[in-house]
Amino acid sequence: MKKKYSIFSLVKNSLSDNQNWKKMWRNPDPRKFYDVIIVGGGGHGLGTAYYLAKEHGLKNIAVIEKGWLGGGNTGRNTTIIRSNYLWDESAHLYEHSLKLWENLSSELNYNIMFSQRGVLNLAHNEHDVKEIRRRVSANKLNGIDSEWVDPHQIKKLVPIMNTENCRYPVLGASYQPRAGVARHDAVAWGYAMRADELGVDIIQNCEVKKIRTAKGKVQGVETSKGFIRSNRVGVVASGHTSVLAATAGIKLPLQSKALQALVSEPIKPVINTVVMSNAVHAYVSQSDKGELVIGAGTDGYNSYTQRGGYNIIEDTIRAIVELYPIFGKMKMLRQWGGIVDITPDASPILSKCEVEGLYFNCGWGTGGFKATPGSANVFAHTIAKNKPHKINAPFSVDRFVSGRLVDEHGAAAVAH
Numbered sequence: 157m158k159k160k161y162s163i164f165s166l167v168k169n170s171l172s173d174n175q176n177w178k179k180m181w182r183n184p185d186p187r188k189f190y191d192v193i194i195v196g197g198g199g200h201g202l203g204t205a206y207y208l209a210k211e212h213g214l215k216n217i218a219v220i221e222k223g224w225l226g227g228g229n230t231g232r233n234t235t236i237i238r239s240n241y242l243w244d245e246s247a248h249l250y251e252h253s254l255k256l257w258e259n260l261s262s263e264l265n266y267n268i269m270f271s272q273r274g275v276l277n278l279a280h281n282e283h284d285v286k287e288i289r290r291r292v293s294a295n296k297l298n299g300i301d302s303e304w305v306d307p308h309q310i311k312k313l314v315p316i317m318n319t320e321n322c323r324y325p326v327l328g329a330s331y332q333p334r335a336g337v338a339r340h341d342a343v344a345w346g347y348a349m350r351a352d353e354l355g356v357d358i359i360q361n362c363e364v365k366k367i368r369t370a371k372g373k374v375q376g377v378e379t380s381k382g383f384i385r386s387n388r389v390g391v392v393a394s395g396h397t398s399v400l401a402a403t404a405g406i407k408l409p410l411q412s413k414a415l416q417a418l419v420s421e422p423i424k425p426v427i428n429t430v431v432m433s434n435a436v437h438a439y440v441s442q443s444d445k446g447e448l449v450i451g452a453g454t455d456g457y458n459s460y461t462q463r464g465g466y467n468i469i470e471d472t473i474r475a476i477v478e479l480y481p482i483f484g485k486m487k488m489l490r491q492w493g494g495i496v497d498i499t500p501d502a503s504p505i506l507s508k509c510e511v512e513g514l515y516f517n518c519g520w521g522t523g524g525f526k527a528t529p530g531s532a533n534v535f536a537h538t539i540a541k542n543k544p545h546k547i548n549a550p551f552s553v554d555r556f557v558s559g560r561l562v563d564e565h566g567a568a569a570v571a572h
């Protein structure tokens with residue numbers, strides 16, 4: 157690895173006022189032809205390029221990004237990472253990812269600030285209790301560290317939580333201790349830096365306008381910087397995937413909706429785990445800077461506005477204040493939205509399609525950040541071998557024809 161981060165490089169660069177750090181990646185002009193083009197410079201796209209180069213020996217790869225790296229949902233999410241999904245197919249995919257997270261800082265020699273502080277998923281009614289207990293049992297069968305905790309144990313973990321005097325009292329929760337959070341943009345930067353070192357061209361400010369196909373095969377992409385030829389194109393464009401797919405004549409079962417998040421002013425540490433509630437649509441963690449990172453639900457209608465409706469954040473704040481009365485006087489600093497791509501079964505699509513050489517990695521909805529390394533890893537395999545890895549075989553787009561759905565509406569967290 158060319159750029160090594162260590163205590164020595166930190167000291168050396170601090171002595172020169174941090175003016176001599178090398179650029180983390182090049183800024184090349186696009187070539188006329190690439191062996192593989194990845195559309196979308198978020199974590200999943202950059203990770204795919206990295207694993208294609210590192211594990212499959214492909215070198216002539218481009219990542220094409222219409223804006224800046226991580227400027228999509230990778231840099232907009234609330235960074236919750238966990239693997240406690242219900243079905244075996246999902247458990248294998250998200251656990252594969254969690255295992256890669258556990259070594260990612262060291263693999264990239266870049267601190268992605270992965271913090272395994274645990275995640276609680278609250279149950280507020282009898283249905284939640286049955287559903288979450290069932291999920292805990294299923295997790296255990298898949299070797300995932302998941303346990304049921306009662307309100308007494310929850311109070312020990314989060315003393316500031318109001319579990320009783322509220323409209324939806326807290327009846328228990330699932331707890332995954334290995335779950336946690338990571339610094340989202342560092343994930344994009346770390347993958348970008350190491351992919352660049354392996355020869356991947358990262359081309360920012362370049363929009364893919366159309367995927368060109370002929371006789372059932374992909375030919376390349378028409379971009380704002382001209383046509384770029386390739387026989388293999390992987391689309392990893394989250395909320396804009398269906399728009400790109402349509403340019404190749406493909407209709408994917410996706411809906412694009414705004415999902416919002418907000419952060420508060422910074423305060424001293426008060427909550428040292430992540431708490432999620434599907435029923436009241438609110439989840440919260442505290443960043444290393446002290447801000448509360450709060451996530452809301454999706455809008456009830458499709459859009460590409462990257463903002464979201466006020467009623468959604470009002471509901472979320474109401475739920476947060478009821479669950480944590482001490483947050484009632486806090487000020488919120490920022491609010492933003494991202495466009496998430498939602499499938500009918502709340503599971504992703506990692507798949508080839510009817511056009512030869514065209515692959516899709518999408519449909520992560522409200523919960524794809526946690527899957528970044530695992531998804532990128534198996535998607536690279538799918539593109540390199542032209543067939544799915546055994547982990548992503550169940551997530552083919554064909555499942556919407558065969559009916560072999562992977563219904564994860566319960567575990568997908570922000571119900572949609």
Ligand SMILES: Cc1cc2nc3c(=O)[nH]c(=O)nc-3n(C[C@H](O)[C@H](O)[C@H](O)COP(=O)(O)OP(=O)(O)OC[C@H]3O[C@@H](n4cnc5c(N)ncnc54)[C@H](O)[C@@H]3O)c2cc1C
Pocket residue numbers: 195196197198199200201220221222223224225226227228229230231232233234235236237362363364365392393394395396400415416417451492493494495496520521522523524525526527
């Ligand atoms: C508010 C919010 C909170 C969330 N919280 C969580 C969470 O706590 N945990 C979790 O696991 N997930 C969460 N998610 C979901 C998660 O952010 C996404 O599933 C994940 O980041 C998707 O990564 P990606 O690399 O596929 O997409 P992105 O990071 O969106 O990357 C796609 C890229 O494609 C580019 N692009 C689009 N169209 C084109 C084009 N025509 N040409 C070139 N480039 C193009 C975009 O600019 C973008 O940079 C949240 C999402 C939001 C919005």
